[in-house]
Amino acid sequence: MLKEKKFIKYGLEIDTPNIGENFIMGHARNITINGNAVIGNNCVIFKNATLGSIRSGLKKGAPTLGDNVVVCCNAFVCGGIRIGDDVLIAANSFVNFDVLSHSVVVGNPGVIHHKIGATQDYMK
Numbered sequence: 001m002l003k004e005k006k007f008i009k010y011g012l013e014i015d016t017p018n019i020g021e022n023f024i025m026g027h028a029r030n031i032t033i034n035g036n037a038v039i040g041n042n043c044v045i046f047k048n049a050t051l052g053s054i055r056s057g058l059k060k061g062a063p064t065l066g067d068n069v070v071v072c073c074n075a076f077v078c079g080g081i082r083i084g085d086d087v088l089i090a091a092n093s094f095v096n097f098d099v100l101s102h103s104v105v106v107g108n109p110g111v112i113h114h115k116i117g118a119t120q121d122y123m124k
Helices: none
Strands: 012-013 022-025 042-044 050-052 070-071 076-078 087-089 103-106 110-113
Touching: none
Parallel strands: 022 042, 042 070, 050 076, 070 087, 087 103
Antiparallel strands: 103 110
């Protein structure tokens, strides 16, 4: 029998101390954040989103999110990748590659679209 991890509560599995200021979990249910993930300031993560790791290979590790990043519902972001500042990862997207700042990522596999102010509607 597996020992229940203490960081799992209310359907949330958040094991990283590397979370910046003003972190928001919108509709906080079933969010998983790997213990090695890094989250910048002013980030928003919606329900059923995952920041996961890859155990081996070129993309080994967990994601690093810049500032003002929004990860929408059911998005899966994985591997030792870098997500720049002002990036919106759309619902149901799969991202296992670096994303430059001021972008929107849509789809599975994810496609990057350059957009200044990508997350402005989500920021206070």
